[in-house]
Amino acid sequence: MRNIAPPLSAEVPATLRTERRGNVVRIIAGGDWVTSETARLDHETQNIATSGAGEAEIDGSAITSLDSAGMWLLLRMKYALESNRVRVPRFALPERFAPLLSAVEREGRIEPLVRKRPPQSLQHFLERIGKGTMHALRQGYDMVGFLGRVTVETTEAILEPRRELPFPALVHQIEETGLTALPIVGLLAFLIGVVIAYQGADQLKKIAAGAEIYTINLLGVSILRELGVLITAIIVAGRSGSAFTAQIGTKRVNEEIDAMQTLGHNTTEILVVTRVLGLVIALPFLTLFADIVGVVGGMLMCDLDLGITIPVFIREFKDAVTLNTFLVGMIKAPVFAFIIGIVGCFEGLRVERNAASVGLLTTRAVVEAIFLVIVFDAGFSILFSKLGI
Numbered sequence: 001m002r003n004i005a006p007p008l009s010a011e012v013p014a015t016l017r018t019e020r021r022g023n024v025v026r027i028i029a030g031g032d033w034v035t036s037e038t039a040r041l042d043h044e045t046q047n048i049a050t051s052g053a054g055e056a057e058i059d060g061s062a063i064t065s066l067d068s069a070g071m072w073l074l075l076r077m078k079y080a081l082e083s084n085r086v087r088v089p090r091f092a093l094p095e096r097f098a099p100l101l102s103a104v105e106r107e108g109r110i111e112p113l114v115r116k117r118p119p120q121s122l123q124h125f126l127e128r129i130g131k132g133t134m135h136a137l138r139q140g141y142d143m144v145g146f147l148g149r150v151t152v153e154t155t156e157a158i159l160e161p162r163r164e165l166p167f168p169a170l171v172h173q174i175e176e177t178g179l180t181a182l183p184i185v186g187l188l189a190f191l192i193g194v195v196i197a198y199q200g201a202d203q204l205k206k207i208a209a210g211a212e213i214y215t216i217n218l219l220g221v222s223i224l225r226e227l228g229v230l231i232t233a234i235i236v237a238g239r240s241g242s243a244f245t246a247q248i249g250t251k252r253v254n255e256e257i258d259a260m261q262t263l264g265h266n267t268t269e270i271l272v273v274t275r276v277l278g279l280v281i282a283l284p285f286l287t288l289f290a291d292i293v294g295v296v297g298g299m300l301m302c303d304l305d306l307g308i309t310i311p312v313f314i315r316e317f318k319d320a321v322t323l324n325t326f327l328v329g330m331i332k333a334p335v336f337a338f339i340i341g342i343v344g345c346f347e348g349l350r351v352e353r354n355a356a357s358v359g360l361l362t363t364r365a366v367v368e369a370i371f372l373v374i375v376f377d378a379g380f381s382i383l384f385s386k387l388g389i
Contacts, residue, residue, distance in 0.1 A: 014063075014070070035067055068103075075101075173279070181240070185232055189231060192223070192231060193296065198305060200219065216317050229332045233283065240279060276341035280337045284334055299314075
């Protein structure tokens with residue numbers, strides 16, 4: 001008679017039950033804890049009655065089959081008990097599942113089902129303030145050190161150009177940060193000019209008849225002195241500053257920076273100086289373009305809405321603004337460009353070797369750059385006010 005192989009064993013339904021002895025809850029798991037059972041087991045593991053218990057024992061010695069999904073549910077159940085201040089001194093599984101247990105635990109601690117609410121106390125509040133302050137101080141200290149290093153490298157690159165400074169890359173950065181940004185900068189500057197002219201005229205009408213003519217003064221001073229350079233810097237921070245962080249961060253993730261250092265290249269000069277110099281050269285021209293387009297937008301609105309013709313606008317504009325008004329805005333442009341470039345490259349070099357870090361630090365670079373631009377703009381305003389400019 002021919003031998004016939006025994007049939008494969010059918011899947012054993014997973015089981016989960018509890019036993020109570022005083023303040024100790026014993027959780028007994030059995031059967032096949034596999035992916036096909038997770039929908040039912042997920043509900044059962046979340047509804048285990050442990051009220052009043054101080055200890056819990058998880059006994060999985062009767063488990064016949066276990067995959068990563070089932071192991072994840074068991075560990076999540078264990079961490080949920082611990083988060084509710086229930087000790088779990090015993091977590092028993094068959095020996096053959098030990099490698100799987102180690103692998104799942106190595107991937108990271110599973111979040112418990114019930115998270116403890118952070119204590120809303122004065123001590124906790126002060127602790128958070130202290131941690132935030134120390135983080136900000138450490139971040140500032142590191143950035144100042146990076147600023148000094150880049151300043152030295154930039155000065156050497158300008159005074160004593162060396163072969164390591166790739167001038168084609170510098171020209172490419174000027175194109176990327178300046179030329180390709182003209183459409184978006186021009187569009188927003190034009191709309192800002194239109195809005196200032198319209199809203200300014202609407203408010204001036206309420207003061208006195210004929211006061212709309214001072215819309216030209218308002219437009220000229222606000223665009224040339226403040227808004228032209230500020231709006232341009234914010235756009236560039238979101239566009240180019242984030243690109244610097246993402247580009248350098250991706251190179252770090254792909255270990256390209258390590259390869260460059262191994263070959264003896266000056267990574268600061270190649271990756272940072274070219275970007276910072278390119279932005280410092282491009283942003284003043286973008287600011288000039290934004291000033292022109294913003295004034296043109298306001299001029300068209302004055303012609304269409306207020307009846308102030310273009311020749312009259314130009315004549316009044318020449319009397320309303322001076323060369324100092326224009327230079328105040330232009331002086332800020334290279335400073336803002338340097339800040340944006342430094343912050344973008346600094347955060348890019350701090351990226352860790354994972355994709356999530358690239359996104360996190362790219363967002364942080366944009367926020368920090370815009371914050372510092374506005375802080376320095378306020379500082380310039382106070383300084384120029386004290387100097388009477």
